[in-house]
Amino acid sequence: MDKKILKDKLKKFKLLYVFNARVKSFQLKYGLRSLTHRYNKRVRDEAVCYDEQSIVALFQKRHHQLQPKFAPKIPGELKIFWVGASKAQDESGFLQALNRLGQVKNFYNRDGGYGPLREIKGLNWIQVREVNDNTLIELVTSAYRQEGIDILIGQMWSHLYSEDVLLKVRALGIAVINIAMDDRLPSLWAYKNGQRMGAVGLGSGVDITLTTSPETCNWYATEKMLALFWPLASDDKLFAEDSDIDKDIDILFIGNRYGIRERLVEYLLDHGVFVTCYGEGWPNGYVNAEQNFGFSKRAKIILGVGAIAHCSDVYTLKLRDFDALMTGALYITQRNPDLLRLFKEGEHLECYTSFSELLAKINYYLKHPEKCSEIGRKGNILAKTEHSWDYRLTTTFLQLGLLSEPSPCAERV
Numbered sequence: 001m002d003k004k005i006l007k008d009k010l011k012k013f014k015l016l017y018v019f020n021a022r023v024k025s026f027q028l029k030y031g032l033r034s035l036t037h038r039y040n041k042r043v044r045d046e047a048v049c050y051d052e053q054s055i056v057a058l059f060q061k062r063h064h065q066l067q068p069k070f071a072p073k074i075p076g077e078l079k080i081f082w083v084g085a086s087k088a089q090d091e092s093g094f095l096q097a098l099n100r101l102g103q104v105k106n107f108y109n110r111d112g113g114y115g116p117l118r119e120i121k122g123l124n125w126i127q128v129r130e131v132n133d134n135t136l137i138e139l140v141t142s143a144y145r146q147e148g149i150d151i152l153i154g155q156m157w158s159h160l161y162s163e164d165v166l167l168k169v170r171a172l173g174i175a176v177i178n179i180a181m182d183d184r185l186p187s188l189w190a191y192k193n194g195q196r197m198g199a200v201g202l203g204s205g206v207d208i209t210l211t212t213s214p215e216t217c218n219w220y221a222t223e224k225m226l227a228l229f230w231p232l233a234s235d236d237k238l239f240a241e242d243s244d245i246d247k248d249i250d251i252l253f254i255g256n257r258y259g260i261r262e263r264l265v266e267y268l269l270d271h272g273v274f275v276t277c278y279g280e281g282w283p284n285g286y287v288n289a290e291q292n293f294g295f296s297k298r299a300k301i302i303l304g305v306g307a308i309a310h311c312s313d314v315y316t317l318k319l320r321d322f323d324a325l326m327t328g329a330l331y332i333t334q335r336n337p338d339l340l341r342l343f344k345e346g347e348h349l350e351c352y353t354s355f356s357e358l359l360a361k362i363n364y365y366l367k368h369p370e371k372c373s374e375i376g377r378k379g380n381i382l383a384k385t386e387h388s389w390d391y392r393l394t395t396t397f398l399q400l401g402l403l404s405e406p407s408p409c410a411e412r413v
Helices: 003-012 014-045 052-066 094-101 125-146 163-171 200-205 216-222 260-270 289-297 319-326 355-367 369-386 389-399
Strands: 078-083 102-106 151-154 175-180 208-211 227-229 249-254 276-278 299-303 330-334 350-352
Touching: 014 216, 052 175, 052 208, 052 227, 078 094, 078 125, 094 102, 094 389, 125 163, 163 175, 163 200, 208 216, 216 227, 249 260, 249 289, 260 355, 276 289, 289 299, 289 319, 299 355, 299 369, 319 330, 319 369, 330 355, 330 369, 350 355, 355 369
Parallel strands: 078 102, 078 151, 151 175, 175 208, 208 227, 249 276, 249 299, 299 330, 330 350
Antiparallel strands: none
């Protein structure tokens, strides 16, 4: 039976769905605890200590070995091959900023679609991966011979691309940078059919991994891989507040309907607070990137859920964290320590742990619109200053020695 059909059937049987969700939550939390314990022991035993400067220096050494004659380029001249995973996600600001820094070639799969093929009828996952591998090396080789490529950067996992194909890319003299956004999922550190999954499974095919989970930088080090803590960002133009648009949505949530999200929205509704929701599973349905920009600019308060999957207390940084702050709306999300390394609670955004705490804060800020606007404005200023995609990509490429000077679009506000 198709997984989506099964999920829909489970949701019709509320108790069974809740039980299934709790089992999944327990499995994820137990798996993450075991994974953390195992890697923390390895980190201690090997005396690994995260040192950003040393990691950057090692990347620069590797890059020099691949391209001895490479000289840092001015913004706009860097030749980039991008391997994306989600067109809607990537076109919400990331790709626009990447194209301002260089000449970008996108990966398209065998069937002409954006990103990798995930399933092919009659083929197992290893055979599907081989199809992606063949397409990738063919496109990279062609682009390299025609125009040259300075770097390949992507959001890649080893069940979709192999370490071997990235080693072939590196053999052309092209450095490989990978972005890992889901490193707290135990499944992405596991083995399948004897092969390592996740970003870590790409091994020596990657020169450096940019991870949104800071503790995993040391985990990668125990696997002899370089990794930097790399928060996400947003586009300060696409999500920018528009004075011509009325703030006619009190509370907005954009995201698929699953896990605690549904229970949270139902709880608020039961207590007299209506949340306008968009995304798969909600009555309003899916929204594309353009609609996302438009609805976000109309919100007074944007609701965030930082938890992973069906958990309520295992968090990760999400693109929505930065998109929401770019709009000038008050952003209220779960109390994620990673996010609070970048923004201050009560000054740039608001946080909650329990449903009741969220309810109290929403009611307070709806009754005090001037305070709501003040925090939204301060969060917006910091987001535009330090967390735009232009700023994030430019500072990273400068740090890695790929660019020679800052881009004007990345100057601080």
